[in-house]
Amino acid sequence: MNGKATTTRTKLERGRSALGPALELVHTGRAPTRAVLTSELGVTRATAGAVAAELEALGLIRVDSSPGSAAGSQGRPSHRLAVSEAGPVALAAQVHADGFRAALVGLGGRIVATAPGCVAVMADPAQVLGEVVAAGAQLLRDTGLRCVGAGLAVPSAVAEPEGTALNPLHIAWPAGSPVREIFADCVRETGVTGPAFTGNDVNLAALAEHRHGAGRGAQHLLCVATGHRGVGGALVLDGRLHSGSSGLALEVGHLTVNAEGRPCHCGGRGCLDVETDPLAFLTAARREPGPEESLLKQAGDLLRTEYEDVAVRHAAEELIDRLGLGLAGLVNILNPDRIILGGLHRDLLDADPERLRAVVADRSLWGRSGSVPILPCTLAHNSLVGAAELAWQPVLDDPLAALA
Structure with a gap:
């Protein structure tokens, strides 16, 4: 293989390895322009441009067609970057002592749609999770949006690696309920695509606030x-x-x-x-x-x-x-x-x-x-947004593999 072909392949591999970090920068609002993306990634302008174009082709971000600059800024104008409003979403679900709710959450922590919340939590976790996933699946059908996965926030410590709700003190679920397994089964049976994840509600609120809010x-x-x-x-x-x-x-x-x-x-x-x-x-x-x-x-x-x-x-x-x-x-x-x-x-x-x-x-x-x-805290429904972050994480880690 000649030197030029090797250089081209190296650049391509470097650009692909930067897709995840680049998407996370846009997702968390830390790269509002291609110039900032270039600086944060430590790559050339050409590589940053190629990475942004690839993420746009995947339907994840939007790149302004003409460069612009904020009022009073110095230097060369740069193309602005934003998450795609028509891009895929994660199905997020939350259960708490006074009910449960389902939502669709896009990149950037943006809540796209919510289902009316229920105000009664039954003692059978399978029944509750089946209903909240069904509500989320209906949102997906109504919007026609692609789903990358599902996340669930519960008011209990979630033991790892089993994914059991160790102490759901304020809901009438049995201690040690296998909520991750039940949730994943409900997601699969409803036809929602992508992996399913579960976490403690305050943990997930903190994650959402760290990426998009007061933290x-x-x-x-x-x-x-x-x-x-x-x-x-x-x-x-x-x-x-x-x-x-x-x-x-x-x-x-x-x-x-x-x-x-x-x-x-x-x-x-x-x-x-x-x-x-x-x-x-x-x-x-x-x-x-x-x-x-x-x-x-x-x-x-x-x-x-x-x-x-x-x-x-x-x-x-x-x-x-x-x-x-x-x-x-x-x-x-x-x-x-x-x-x-x-x-x-x-x-x-x-x-x-x-x-x-x-x-x-x-x-x-x-x-x-x-x-x-x-x-x-500054985010409305931060536990829901955090539940979606769990589902978005594989995409942030490797967009090409997750969306293949």
């Missing part, structure tokens, strides 16, 4: 959030979820923050899970939960609309102090460079950010010398 750019991102019931946590290190040796890391809901507090499902007492979740707030505010709306919505609405009520304000301060105590302990152990809060915790931060930050700073070793930014 973007953090190296050591701690996420703590209330679900519709209970509290969960997640840690993203250098872009990867830290799930421990068997998928069970960061069960932060079972940190003790009130030694004389309520009994917890885990056997302990005064855990974050029962001291700072929506039901704890409604109880502390002396409000009887209603059956017509989710506990998370009831608690959030009460905090936003009746904060001047003495009982509501006192309840908020009580939960903020306990949350701050838990966060301080996590800061001491994990030393994150950013904390993001979701669910009711996000609303508590919005209600009195200075109080929460002061508690964390006062009770943490590192908080006294350099405060850790505490920010609200």
